[in-house]
Amino acid sequence: MAYLLCALLDLPGQAESRSYIQGWLQGAALPEKSAKRIFGAADRIMKAGQAVQP
Numbered sequence: 001m002a003y004l005l006c007a008l009l010d011l012p013g014q015a016e017s018r019s020y021i022q023g024w025l026q027g028a029a030l031p032e033k034s035a036k037r038i039f040g041a042a043d044r045i046m047k048a049g050q051a052v053q054p
Contacts, residue, residue: 004042 003017021030 001038001042001045004038005045008042008046 003014003021005011006013006017
């Protein structure tokens with residue numbers, strides 16, 4: 001999720017997040033259920049951030 005948020009918000013840390021994910025997966029594919037949960041959480045965080053902007 002950190003990678004997605006860094007990419008969406010144009011923040012530093014994308015390379016580090018990507019490396020962490022790749023190391024954690026150890027060459028395996030990300031399960032679809034996990035991917036859906038990650039995208040859902042990132043979407044909720046982005047929407048929450050928009051709600052507090054003037």
